Amino acid sequence: MNKIKLGILQFPHKITLSEKVYTEYFKFLNSDSSYNSITINSELFDFEIEKILNSYDGLNVTVPFKEKIMKYIDVIEDASVLKAINTIYNKIGYNTDWIGFINSLKESNYNLNGKILIFGAGGVARAIVYGLYKLGIDKVTVINRTYERALNLKVEFQKIINIIPHPLEKLNNELKDTSIFINASSLGMFNEKLPIEPSYLKNIKLVYDVVYYNTPLQELAKELNINLITGEKMWYYQAIENLKIWNIYDESKFKKAFQNFKK
Template sequence: MKKWYAVIGDPIGHSLSPFMHEQWFEEHNIDAAYIPVHTEPFELEKVFHAMRTLGISGFNVTLPHKQAIIPLLDNLDETAIAMSAVNTVTFNGKRTTGWNTDGDGFVRSLMAKQPDLEGKVLVIGAGGAARGIAFALKKAGFDSVTITNRTFRRAEELAEAMNGNAVTLRDAELSLAEFSTIIQTTSVGLAEDEGLPLSLDHAAAGTLAADIIYNPLETPFLKAAEAKGCRTLNGIGMFVYQGAIAFEKWTGVSPDTEKMIRILTEKLGGTYVNR
């Protein structure tokens, strides 16, 4: 019987997940399909039960359902518990387990860019993505992780949860040269006229500046970082690696992530550079 998988979200038409997973199914001769399911918030429970009744083998969860899906699931992985968010669901019979692969996906992308990365890390933002990345960095052995956010109290709450540090945006701006890695996790940058989440005037040349946004491939934040002599990393690697981890959980197969990064980079109008 043909297996099927899905991604649910609102909106969902922009998602590249169906393209990516269908490519992987084809490459590995897996008889399966992956479809986008537009799910408005009031429909979430109905859609979840319908997919389970129809025999779905697993699905991804994107905005705005990463927290709302949790009460519907039978089990949560420890990472999903720590992050209070789920982006991947697996099935064991009818029983469901929620996972979050976002943070680990980002760390895989980061380490692919520079395997020997060390030093102090600054995370800009305190939302779900920042939370996942911060916990994944700690799990991967990064001891010095600092959180900054427009609303400082939220930065403090995340820092306290992960035994990290919190600084105001102003203090972060003035001390940027202390950080070897700066990670931008907010939605600022999806539009050209939104500006930057913080000033990069004090960033040191050679610092690795990462943005989790992948469309556009080069955000205003990355452009400003490059102008300061920083090395840059866009969000396409995080997107591919988080999807690969989900694919591995569903199928037991590890897909070719480097090839997919190339395909999606070129699909989005960029030029692929072998890292």
């Protein structure tokens, strides 16, 4: 495999799951390829991004740069619809989050019958809405801490899927007849609890939490014996798409690297 230089563009700095697993993966490949953390102060982004794009073969992009990066690269159709980039190769932008979401559902073999409620209205929520549309879903409920963002999401996707927005105070009431609850927000990453009353979860068949750390929501789902998919699964499948885009995917070695990381 040719040596390539990869990185993750972020602010503020943190050690990401991508950095840990990809570094392990390159060891299994016996490759000199590298994957680095690239932290840019948001105020300096426009001054530094061209130099970074010219210095790396491929990048991952996290908030707050998923939208801002788009004017500096060419963008494929799915990413253009989602208005967010999470993967770059040769200055072409992709969004693999939605593929990671649908493939994690397919692997777990859960059906999507019943009401689907999404908590969150940011970039990950857009990817999930788009993924559900690709799976044939025609209606979802969205609740967000800022109601206006849920309304904007409805307008943004009105041509392909019916989004029913509600303000935060309606969360527990809407949960009563929900079958699938998806946390598409970052709540829980630092042990925050969603404002959920456990008694309203009795009809939930599946909780999907995009946070790949253990969260209070995930613990609650386990306590109530609700089927659970975590953000680790979504990350794993979107990472596979990243590696395919970068032309460095080896299925058995990536599985081995991921499993080795989890030990």
